[in-house]
Amino acid sequence: MAVISYRQALHDTLRAELQRDENVLLIGEEIGVFEGSYKITAGLLAEFGPRRVRDTPICEEGFTGVAIGAAMMGLRPVVEIMTINFSLLAIDQIVNHAAKMRSMFGGQVSVPLVIRTPGGGGQQLSATHSQNLEVWYAHVPGLKVVAPATPADAKGLLTAAIRDGDPVIVLENLALYNTKGEVPDGEHVAEIGRAAVLKPGRDITVIGYSRAAVIALDVARRLESDGISAEVIDLRSLRPLDRQAVCESVRKTSRAVILEDDWLSYGIGAEIAATIQEGAFDYLDASVRRVAAAEVPLPYAKPLELAALPDAGALTRVIHETLDATRFGR
């Protein structure tokens, strides 16, 4: 078990899958000569050549659609869309085509396609480059959406996505690329559709995914010293969603707070809250709370950006409010 960065885990996984399967190839803007905007593909063009590591012009709809067609023919393209914001230029191909083909053509074709794309704000990239649009894709049957929070899951879920027979969006996060963690050596395939308990606890369940899961874990660890035992659930998979794991946890703790980087209204947290009220209604001691981004196009100026984004402070406050509402510890 080596300690490596999230970025390194993604890189090593792509390299291993390129070595393992001739049908795997990478397609994206600046992934070859430039080695990727976030350097995930560094060195891969030199090692595998332009046939397997394909730089494209700036045309998300075109190259995403090309990858879909190649996948229909049995290749396993891994597309890098520089950030999730730019995936909007390809959304017709993703939602109207990749997600639909297998079903609409009666199961006669599948689309084993991976789209890797980072989301997330906090880098002063302003409104169009800081969005968390994963819920747009998580809404669509026919797609799978995974969101690794740790380097181990970056490896395990990306490997699973590449070997899966369906279109899978792998949501990365700009703020996670430099985070480090233990990653299993050798073959490591995570299971799509399963949440993970990052930390067991008794008093409250905190649910997050991607960067939010990392923050939730950090907050939960710090609350231990205050005598609060928080259980942290990392969703890992947004479609399908492991509702069972969420409900089981809340049935145990009777309280739930959701941390999410996307906007509050109609977000991932709304789906989780609805799931909890249906799957654990009789167990709830307090209303389910969401900690999400302020509903503004994210501003550039640092104080405004900081104010708009959910953080550990906001999560800690809402956890305390939820506990206080049930006279916890009194």
Add this chain to the structure above:
Amino acid sequence: MAETGPRSAARASARAGASPGRGSRRRSPSGLDGEDQAVMREYYRQMALIRVFELRAAEMYTRARIGGYCHLNLGEEATIVGLMAALRDEDYLFTTYREHGYALARGADPGRVMAELFGRTGGLSRGRGGSMHLYDPQIRLLGGYGIVGGQIPPATGAAFALAYRGDPGPDSQAVMCLLGDATTNIGAFHESLNLAALWRLPIVYVIVNNQLGMGTPVEAAAAEPELWKRGCSYRIPGQRVDGNDVLAVRDAARAALQRARGEHQPALLETVSYRLRGHSVVDPAKYRTADEAERLRRSDPLPAFRARLVAGGVLDEEAAMQIDAEADKAVTAAVDFADASPAPDVGTLFDYVYATPVASTYQGLPGDPVVPDGSDG
């Protein structure tokens, strides 16, 4: 069924006869020089089959046997048969949503095409796709596509896969991607052409210019209405051909495909024909002018080709009527097949959504609980 398999013997003969130096030859004053008579009759048979099929589909639509949208190939028969004659069995085809005729000419079972229109399990897409979304791996029809322009990037990707796996050569495979005239205004068209040229992909894009995008004339939608020129920006050679001339279409498509195979270079072909009916079955086409209506009447490719064959001595009236009668019989059999094919069972609703099953996939019907054992603590 008129055709029992994905490849009829007649089609095989049509293809063989089209090769130089094979089949019987005769000279005629009707532009049929050097053409195999059996092949010409086969082209007429396919055109007649498409015509009868589409008229019957319109009838079935008005009788509410077909739901949703239903776009017909009426007026496009010569284009279809010419294009499909140029394509080899091992090539791949992507089409628009106006595609019944392409499936038929490529050898799909008419019963399975009609069954798809009826939404039955025996349909080409098992009743999941309907009129706009025919799919048949046996004839390498990789889909009809309902979103205008949506087929172009995936078709380009199929050509990418061919180039990824194999070198150019006279026996290599190619992709044909159909699109309508109005689709040349869409970004996906331009992005795809650019990629195909940059990456040297074996694909022929065919603009089926029926002169109307729904109700909008080409001139009102395209700043360069000579659509074949739109490949210039990508150094893709273009050609315009009379879409009502089955042989001209076939020869132009064959040359473009040959280049795609031999050099892995894309091509852009524009066929010009005229849509004989509205955009879809329910469109009365009130936007047509009187001039257009008259032009329309004169531009019907089916009687024109028939007359040409009769003039060339390839077909006499009796033989033509015989072919028409057989087409009618085949379509009646297709309707019978579609009628007899069962509707999909509701229990199969979630079939085919995913290829790889994974944990936690929710398969509830409307009103079902989202967490099955919600009361189980």
